[in-house]
Amino acid sequence: MQRIASCLLTVLATLGACLSPSEVPEEPQQLSYNVVIFLIDDLGWTDLSCYGSDLYETPNIDRLAQEGVKFTNAYSACTVCSPTRAAIMTGKYPARLNITDWIAGHQNKYGKLLPPDWTKYLPNKEITIAEIAQAAGYVTASVGKWHLGDSVVYYPQYQGFDRNVAGYYRGQPPSYFYPYVRGNDTLPYLEGGVEGESLTDRLTDEASRFITDHAEQPFLLYFPHYAVHTPIQGKDSLTAYYQSKVTDSLQHTNAKYAAMIHSTDESVGQIMQLLDSLGISDQTLVIFTSDNGGLELRNITQNDPLRAGKGSAYEGGIRVPMIVRWPKAKRNVEIIDEPVITMDVFATVANVLGTGGAQDYHQDGVNLLPLLEREAETLEREALYWHYPHYHPGGASPYSAIRQGNYKLIEFLEDEHLELYNLEDDIGEANNLISEVPEVANDLYNQLETWRNEVSAQDPVPNPQYDSLKAKEFYRF
Known part of the structure; x- marks a missing residue:
């Protein structure tokens, strides 16, 4: 059977060589979506x-x-x-x-x-x-x-x-x-x-x-x-x-x-x-x-x-x-x-x-x-990441975050405090698990830090005009 197949391939190749370019069958074009x-x-x-x-x-x-x-x-x-x-x-x-x-x-x-x-x-x-x-x-x-x-x-x-x-x-x-x-x-x-x-x-x-x-x-x-x-x-x-x-x-x-x-x-x-x-x-x-x-x-x-x-x-x-x-x-x-x-x-x-x-x-x-x-x-992906070194009206302050599996870790950059949530059990992010599963938090934080270095994420810098009372006025949107 292999010999027959080999002979057929040889014949087809020979026929192809004898055909003019206009007679060679065109390959079907891929559909453009x-x-x-x-x-x-x-x-x-x-x-x-x-x-x-x-x-x-x-x-x-x-x-x-x-x-x-x-x-x-x-x-x-x-x-x-x-x-x-x-x-x-x-x-x-x-x-x-x-x-x-x-x-x-x-x-x-x-x-x-x-x-x-x-x-x-x-x-x-x-x-x-x-x-x-x-x-x-x-x-x-x-x-x-x-x-x-x-x-x-x-x-x-x-x-x-x-x-x-x-x-x-x-x-x-x-x-x-x-x-x-x-x-x-x-x-x-x-x-x-x-x-x-x-x-x-x-x-x-x-x-x-x-x-x-x-x-x-x-x-x-x-x-x-x-x-x-x-x-x-x-x-x-x-x-x-x-x-x-x-x-x-x-x-x-x-x-x-x-x-x-x-x-x-x-x-x-x-x-x-x-x-x-x-x-x-x-x-x-x-x-x-x-x-x-x-x-x-x-x-x-x-x-x-x-x-x-x-x-x-x-x-x-x-x-x-x-x-x-x-x-x-x-x-x-x-x-x-x-x-x-x-x-x-x-x-x-x-x-x-x-x-x-x-x-x-x-x-x-x-x-x-x-x-x-x-x-x-x-999907073959390690995690999802966010980096937002800015303030936004409504109470948002600079942060970085990572989601891996059901866990999401947030680092708030003003004081570097961490929050960890299991989104499968707590979609409303009401229960901070940072002290309950510190090994998970530590692993996610290391991954987040590695990613920030890899993408050369820009960090916010200390503000010499910082005033905690005046800063609150920003959030009165």
Whole structure:
């Protein structure tokens, strides 16, 4: 039998050598998958119906979760926005990039520590996921919030995007209604409009136009909504609808915020329906997530059972929704509990782009496709890390953290005190185990310290103007 097979191979090789180049059968080309990334601003872990909200209605996002995979232990790379956005673009930890706070950050003038001289833009030398996509023959667009540098030279059109819609240096829009103006500030790269038009709706129309125009070629759409960031401005009709639903017994009670989430859900629904109508859903990777936890200040939202919110070291500041719809995913996989983080978005997309060398472009993310396709039950990763050497209104102070397995260790940098939690038993981080399992705490701390050295994490420095009483004024947000 082996001899027969060998003879057949010889004959086939001879025939191939006799054929002209035009007659040699072409190898089947690998299917190019489109990519759509929804990044919702300040969306908390419980801010969707499918993640437990008792007020917000999100039928389209819920449907996306039913058609895809819902991650229950997904994390943002940072507790505030710009570092997470940089992590999506580059696949690197914010600490490795030295982009560790929102741009341009808060300054607690009388705090115990001063932040390091951190980077306030995404350097053009960094290779972005959009640049990788362009190199692979994709057309690319960024529709919505950018917030990765004050200078135009750091805007999306200089970072690998063929089209930039409404992305500039600010982290929130002047207004969510046309003409999108407040004072002297107005949204750039967004021409025309109709009086009273909703920004969320307008951005969705722009994203839809991009998809329609490029449905016949592979595309990458990065769709970072401005919603649901402040200013909290919902459509009047939706606000009235949710106000009629609010009772004192509900966890979520902000009708305007609910209206903004409702409009965001409609946006997701419009894009998903468009993919279906164009017949390209089965060749499109869709990722939906948030840049940080929900903002609890001013009763905007409530992150229970998680502790605290945006800006915090606790789960309410960094645990976020993440939903992935991958056409090749096993359909019996609906929920994944494996911890994942922002940089995994980059790693996954880089692999889907088929560039063949995704490992050359990122250092910190892990490809999620084996999880989605049930080729693996866990990810080969030591731990997840955070480093935030800054203050944030609401009570947050500089910290570093590590999660390994179910354990999470936080070091608060002002006084270097440690807190240890078992998130499986204590998702609300109420029971500090630091004195109960000191060997676990010691091991995690050593790993955290090793990681900080490896990424050259910048530390805050003592503040010569430190005043404990005046420092408290910073938190009156």
